[in-house]
Amino acid sequence: MVIDASGVRFVDPFGLTLLGASFQELSDWGQRVIVCGLSSDVGGYLQRMDLFTGVELRDCAPVRTRRHNRQDALVELTCIVDKNAASDAAGRLTSALIGAVPGIDRNEAPDLMTGRTQADRLGMPIQYVLSELLENALSHARRAGRQGARVWVAGQYYPASDLVRLAVTDNGCGFLATLKSHPNLRNQTHRDAILTAIQPRVSCNRDVGLRADTENEGVGLTMVVRIARSAGGKALIVSGDAYHDPAAAGGLLRGGAFWQGVTIALELRRDRLGSIRIAELLPTLEGMARVPLRFE
Ligand SMILES: Nc1ncnc2c1ncn2[C@@H]1O[C@H](COP(=O)(O)OP(=O)(O)OP(=O)(O)O)[C@@H](O)[C@H]1O
Ligand SMILES: [Mg+2]
Incomplete structure (x- = not known):
């Protein structure tokens, strides 16, 4: 497959994870990928992000690493297979993302009351979101015959706009496959499956009973969307032939595009991260089964 990349001017973490996942998929199918015509800036950036393992570069401009070295603000593309990782x-x-934020003092003494530093306060929502999304991608995405699914994650802090952008992309079974028997799913469409998955307390592992040994609360994605909103940011969720932007709307991907799996992009305002209180965003317990408490 020969890809003409001469028109590429900018790649954000979302694009990076999609490219990483696609290149890997192609090479798993035994395809040779050749990328042509990359500019020096974009090529240097993508190479630093380790995107081109196993990809042949042809007719690309020489990379000027020195002039555009923004290593401090970059978090490379990472592919995770092992759930424990x-x-x-x-x-x-x-910590790589927070380390890129100017003015963060790594040696700051923790606050006496809370025991936290500024880096902890800024990092907590990011870590929460990443853990939830990675956990989903390494468990739910591997159902319905997609045991070998992998997840790609990338992030970057953009100093000029003071934004953190994150993306988590898997090549698993997608929302519809895990929620197709869920009572809240009205239509068997990818679009409805996305909307169902982000509802509080919806889980394939809670209401559908796919597994009897453990149960999920079904709050992970709800929290991701709430954290993005509290951070004054945006979320974009794509699965199958559909997408959803909780702050705006959604619909079908253009041009018949289809993503096998789930891919989520988030944009968070750095100045809002420190004021997010995770516990206050958790869905209330209404609707949960009553559990008799015994104290003997
Ligand atoms: N990457 C994914 N691939 C396929 N299905 C997914 C994926 N992520 C979430 N889902 C589906 O969406 C449902 C809701 O996800 P969510 O993270 O909100 O809850 P949960 O993972 O079931 O529970 P919790 O996050 O509280 O442990 C999941 O139960 C699963 O059916
Ligand atoms: Mg979850």
Whole structure:
């Protein structure tokens, strides 16, 4: 497959994870991928992000690494396969992103009351979101015959706009496959499956009873959307042939496009991160089954 990249001017973490996942998929199918005509800036950026493992670059401008070295603000593209590596990866990506924010003092003494530093306060919502999304991608995405699904994650802090952008992309079964028997799903469409998945307390592992041993609360995605809103940011959720933007609307992807799996992009305002209180955003307990408490 020969890809003409001469028109590419900018790639954000969302694009990066989609490209990483697609290149990997192509090479799993035994396809050779050749990327042509990359400019020096974009090529340098993508190479630093380790995007081109196994990809041949042809007729690309030489990379000027020195002039555009923004290593401090970058978090490389990471592909995670091992479920046990998810929480480490979330922690590592969070500290790399927070480390790129100017004025963060890594040696700051923790606040006496809360025991937290400014870096902890800014990092907490990012780490929460990444852990939830990685956990989903390494569990639910691997149902319905997609046991080998992988997840790609990337993030970047943009100093000029003071924004953190994150993306988590899997090549798993997608929302519709896990929620097709859920009572809240009205139509068997990818669009409805996205809308159902983000409702509080909806889980394939709670109401559908796919597994009897453990149960999920069904709050992960609801929290991701709430955190994005509280951080003055945006969320974009894509699965199958549909997309949803909780702040605006959604619909079908243009041009017959289809993503096998789930891909989520988030944009968070750095100046709002410190004021987010995760506990206050949790869905209330109404609608939960009553559990008799015994104290003997
Ligand atoms: N990456 C994914 N691939 C396929 N289905 C997914 C994916 N992420 C979420 N889902 C579906 O959406 C449902 C809701 O996800 P959510 O994270 O809100 O809840 P949960 O993971 O079931 O529970 P919790 O996050 O509280 O442990 C999941 O139960 C699953 O059916
Ligand atoms: Mg979850």
